[in-house]
Amino acid sequence: MKSLADAFEHTLQDVYFAENAITKALPKVIESVSNAELKTALKDHLTETKGQIKTLQAVFKSIGKKASGEKCDAIEGLIKETEGVIKETKGAVARNAAVIGCCQAVEHYEISRYGTLREWAKALGETEAHDLLGEILDQEKAANHKLTHIAVSTINKAGK
Ligand code: ZN
Ligand code: FE
Ligand code: FE
Ligand code: FE
Numbered sequence: 001m002k003s004l005a006d007a008f009e010h011t012l013q014d015v016y017f018a019e020n021a022i023t024k025a026l027p028k029v030i031e032s033v034s035n036a037e038l039k040t041a042l043k044d045h046l047t048e049t050k051g052q053i054k055t056l057q058a059v060f061k062s063i064g065k066k067a068s069g070e071k072c073d074a075i076e077g078l079i080k081e082t083e084g085v086i087k088e089t090k091g092a093v094a095r096n097a098a099v100i101g102c103c104q105a106v107e108h109y110e111i112s113r114y115g116t117l118r119e120w121a122k123a124l125g126e127t128e129a130h131d132l133l134g135e136i137l138d139q140e141k142a143a144n145h146k147l148t149h150i151a152v153s154t155i156n157k158a159g160k
Helices: 004-032 036-062 073-088 095-123 127-158
Strands: none
Touching: 004 036, 004 073, 004 095, 036 095, 036 127, 073 095, 095 127
């Protein structure tokens, strides 16, 4: 990894891997929660995530590269932790709250990555990539806000 363009491509491969890993992991997470509003929000975000994979393919295309993923240890760790929390909270009143916490860690990871990628695209003069990455960034921020809303308005009160 020598130039900013290299770093950009590498990190793009990183998030491409991450979105695919999230798509695989989410069905189990959706199944694990009992709150209807949370279930719907996670289902909606799974659909959105599949769209993000398509958008990332367009980003690769815009820089003249083939879409490919490179193992991201960070997302694997966050997913592993989520699976552990699901196991540990079997039958617990706080499961919905605990799972939201895990999902928000993933959203924050994504917000961090896409914020960096979007600004690198701008610095590299890749305006199409900048705009597309900005679209995904906005979706991640909205997903995070929605989870905060669900937690604060209902779930945190139920999990005492
Ligand atoms: Zn990496
Ligand atoms: Fe995402
Ligand atoms: Fe990574
Ligand atoms: Fe997300």
